[in-house]
Amino acid sequence: MEKKNLQSSSVTVADVARHAHVSKSTAARVLGGYGVTSEKVRERVQASAKALKYRANELARSMTTGKSKTIGVVVGDIENSFFGIAVRSITDVLNAHGFNVILANSDENFDVEREAVNVLVGKQVDGLIVAPANRYEIAHLENLKSLKCAMVLFDREIPSLNVDTVVSDDAEAAANATAQFIDAGHKRLAFVTATQKERRSDDGEWLIPTSSVGRRIEGFLSACSRAGLKKEDSIVVLNSDPDKGLAPDISNLLDQPERPTAILASDSHVALEIFKQAQERNIELPGELSLIAFHNADWTEVTRPTITVIDQPVSEMGRWSAEQLIKRIEGSTEPALSQVIKMKIINRQSVVPPQSVVPPK
Amino acid sequence: MEKKNLQSSSVTVADVARHAHVSKSTAARVLGGYGVTSEKVRERVQASAKALKYRANELARSMTTGKSKTIGVVVGDIENSFFGIAVRSITDVLNAHGFNVILANSDENFDVEREAVNVLVGKQVDGLIVAPANRYEIAHLENLKSLKCAMVLFDREIPSLNVDTVVSDDAEAAANATAQFIDAGHKRLAFVTATQKERRSDDGEWLIPTSSVGRRIEGFLSACSRAGLKKEDSIVVLNSDPDKGLAPDISNLLDQPERPTAILASDSHVALEIFKQAQERNIELPGELSLIAFHNADWTEVTRPTITVIDQPVSEMGRWSAEQLIKRIEGSTEPALSQVIKMKIINRQSVVPPQSVVPPK
DNA sequence: TCTTTCATTGAGACCGGTCTCACTAACGAG
């Protein structure tokens, strides 16, 4: 009553101990829930804690235990519903196991990602779930292996890292969707993504930094060549100028004299932009343009036509990554797992044979 | 070379100091970037730090400084694009100022929210941005006022808390949208939200826990009564069974013999469900049913008809909340601000006079 | 040459918990 005129600054174990007339050690045992204490003392300490409105300082706790009960999650862009759903399922699983999530957006920029990873490691996260923006820039992730920080890659693989990874079967799904176009009679196809290509590799080729997109392109191209399509009839549209966004590239694609009759969109944002621009140009869907989109976005069921999509089991991927991370944190030492979750095509109305081969009724 | 056979456990200032042949204090000064050090020593310490791959332990740093450089953000559901955008803009601002974000989903459940807030405070966050799920349950937030933890309310106000708050002008915008329906000749209107009503208050009335939704309903009802609409012609549809979701409630609404001719949807999810169910029932939009939705979701531009929306400046709200929080953390003591950000209606094609008053051409 | 000043450094307390270890008292066994 005469002491403690400090305004509000936090109440510590020592304060509670003093109030309950026990040693700091004993109060800590009660409040920390470890060791042994007598019934009598326990009640007394708890009463004091309540009276003083004691709150444990988790930072101090983490300092000594070495466990922060915090996980870093690094995604491309939380605004994107793909990552929104992923983060949701990840946090649900982690929270259920007593972990909290520090969220970081890489903006699909490698430098931002590296910085984010460093900060998170500095904050002593127990683990990381990362959707790496660039499969060719992996030094910052490689460094983690020497630390006690668990890691799971989400949606994008980096085989050389040899670390737990969950992806969907991007190449196969893209190939299947492409085959569906080809089976319907399409001869000029495009794959459209908002990803940019990057620095030439040693052998002079352009590289796709985002592994999932890269694999989709592989699938698309292999299905095209398997069907004997000419190279110039299997168009891959990338983002040519990040400042302007993808819209100009889609304009170019739709305005070219021999525009494709079928497009595979790498995500729902891309599909929406294609849909919008087709409407503006009075390009009739699906008659003049067939469309398949990755990601079963909610709105793809209400457009006319409804849109055939490749449904990514995002929640399942999120859940797997979180559960696997927890296993690692709990000490699992099994060899790195690579989980591939199958996608399935949901057939709706946006794929039909190209107009030219269908005689008008 | 003879010591330090510890496998990988972290390198500390003391280790660096030893390696550089200086005291712990001096090494700490260099690595922490405070105090004064000579050029020579600085270089030597930095070289040692690099050689040993030193990484600062931010937890330890936070312990002594009392600043964790971490902010807790509690939203209803990150899967919802409204919150997705909000979190994005919040993290952008905070990251730019050196803060990290711990994300928590309340699922619009008060108990979850309270628990989340407690955990975050335990983790010594420097501040909190909260979208409180229940404006009548505020004890957990009131407690924070005695702590050194800054707070800003996002999208939902609790006047009695007297804390910085950013909201949009929900009542006014709802009233304007409703007036637009009425001006077009509609006489039977509905407001639809996924929120549930809750425990009767003392005077026997049902309460809407989500402040923003509550204010929208107020605006809707006051515009209705101002226009002289009968009470039974101003329908408010709430979620009657959280387990089943809102779909059955929308079914009921659309299947009733005298269904409304215009609906105001409280968010884009609700609007999508209404749109979908109207399509299933061959209810023609906008002829048989006019629709206005809160939130300018990307897909509202590609449906047929395109949907008139109330555009919420979500990013601006997010930015404001983050900037205001930073001001508080930096010590601002100005009286609590209440920022109201105006929404504006984006007129598209989904509002027309009701079919019965328009003679078919 | 002696004192003063200032820049630089080192020693050690501290943050708020956890945890090891020693100590006490009570109990049952021999």
Added chain:
DNA sequence: CTCGTTAGTGAGACCGGTCTCAATGAAAGA
């Protein structure tokens, strides 16, 4: 009655940083 065992407690080191304060030594002024 003495000894070993054990439940319960307290003292104090420790985690990895920050920060205060005193000590050192060289340069500058007298």
